[in-house]
Amino acid sequence: MGGSATGQKIAFLGTGKIGEALLSGLLRAGKAPGDVMVTARRTERAEELTARYGVTAVSNADAAKLADTLILAVKPQDMGALLEELAPQIAADKLVISAAAGIPTAWFETRLAAGTPVVRVMPNTPVLVDEGMSVISGGSHATEAHLVRTEEIFRSVGKALRVPESQQDAATALSGSGPAYFYFLVEAMIDAGILLGLPRQVAHELIVQSAIGASIMLRDSGEHPVKLREAVTSPAGTTIAAIRELENHGVRAALLGALEAARDRSRELATGGK
Numbered sequence: 001m002g003g004s005a006t007g008q009k010i011a012f013l014g015t016g017k018i019g020e021a022l023l024s025g026l027l028r029a030g031k032a033p034g035d036v037m038v039t040a041r042r043t044e045r046a047e048e049l050t051a052r053y054g055v056t057a058v059s060n061a062d063a064a065k066l067a068d069t070l071i072l073a074v075k076p077q078d079m080g081a082l083l084e085e086l087a088p089q090i091a092a093d094k095l096v097i098s099a100a101a102g103i104p105t106a107w108f109e110t111r112l113a114a115g116t117p118v119v120r121v122m123p124n125t126p127v128l129v130d131e132g133m134s135v136i137s138g139g140s141h142a143t144e145a146h147l148v149r150t151e152e153i154f155r156s157v158g159k160a161l162r163v164p165e166s167q168q169d170a171a172t173a174l175s176g177s178g179p180a181y182f183y184f185l186v187e188a189m190i191d192a193g194i195l196l197g198l199p200r201q202v203a204h205e206l207i208v209q210s211a212i213g214a215s216i217m218l219r220d221s222g223e224h225p226v227k228l229r230e231a232v233t234s235p236a237g238t239t240i241a242a243i244r245e246l247e248n249h250g251v252r253a254a255l256l257g258a259l260e261a262a263r264d265r266s267r268e269l270a271t272g273g274k
């Protein structure tokens with residue numbers, strides 16, 4: 001587990017939504033708060049994180065100096081400024097992990113001291129409940145040991161999978177952004193319940209539990225989703241009436257287009273651009 005990462009000191013540079021989710025997961029997994037540092041732009045945010053988790057708030061420069069592993073979790077658009085401030089202070093024996101969408105390891109390598117190991121990771125917010133999906137690719141100076149160290153961190157909050165870096169933009173579209181699509185569907189289905197006259201709380205419970213049941217079946221049954229859907233779809237029944245509407249409205253095509261757009265946006269962020 002990440003918690004056992006043998007007293008290694010980890011710093012989060014940028015502790016927003018994903019940084020805090022990862023931080024809380026690492027602590028749940030047993031990492032000592034004394035081995036975790038955070039940086040924040042605002043003092044109030046630093047104080048909030050210190051009070052909530054017992055971790056140490058430091059400057060970016062001190063994080064670079066004191067931590068063995070630096071997890072960069074600022075927006076891609078802020079990464080240029082962070083690296084400009086920090087790169088000269090990161091010694092080449094540090095492990096730099098970027099959680100930013102789009103930005104390739106080579107982008108970091110050209111800004112950091114020669115030989116600095118960089119690992120690119122795309123996690124997702126279910127790390128908050130130890131069900132994260134993190135996709136990992138090593139840069140040109142990342143060794144097997146660096147990848148294992150990264151896996152230890154991210155496996156403590158869910159699954160981790162190594163992929164070639166050329167697949168990172170697609171992975172970002174699928175699992176990085178993925179939870180948002182499910183929330184969007186759930187939100188729309190709860191609205192449908194309201195349309196059908198159900199109280200919101202009842203609609204919420206019915207849909208959320210159906211989502212949980214369906215997800216666990218997907219994970220544990222080993223069946224293809226088509227098979228699972230067929231088992232719900234009775235001849236001349238209710239489900240096929242709904243599926244016809246989904247097909248009529250091009251929902252499948254919309255999903256293909258949506259994930260392609262997310263992949264393309266990840267590519268656009270490659271230079272930390274707007």
Ligand SMILES: NC(=O)C1=CN([C@@H]2O[C@H](COP(=O)(O)OP(=O)(O)OC[C@H]3O[C@@H](n4cnc5c(N)ncnc54)[C@H](O)[C@@H]3O)[C@@H](O)[C@H]2O)C=CC1
Pocket residue numbers: 013014015016017018019039040041042060073074075076078081082099100101122123124125176
């Ligand atoms: N939110 C998500 O589900 C996921 C986000 N990511 C990536 O994680 C990164 C952060 O995303 P979010 O957490 O959603 O954004 P966010 O805006 O919640 O967090 C970014 C944090 O970085 C801080 N920050 C910016 N510049 C800083 C600096 N120079 N020094 C210290 N702190 C600084 C901001 O104040 C903010 O708290 C992005 O690169 C995104 O692509 C990756 C996977 C999933």
Ligand SMILES: O=C(O)[C@@H]1CCC=N1
Pocket residue numbers: 101172176177
């Ligand atoms: O929306 C974004 O850009 C980030 C990356 C993946 C999930 N959230």
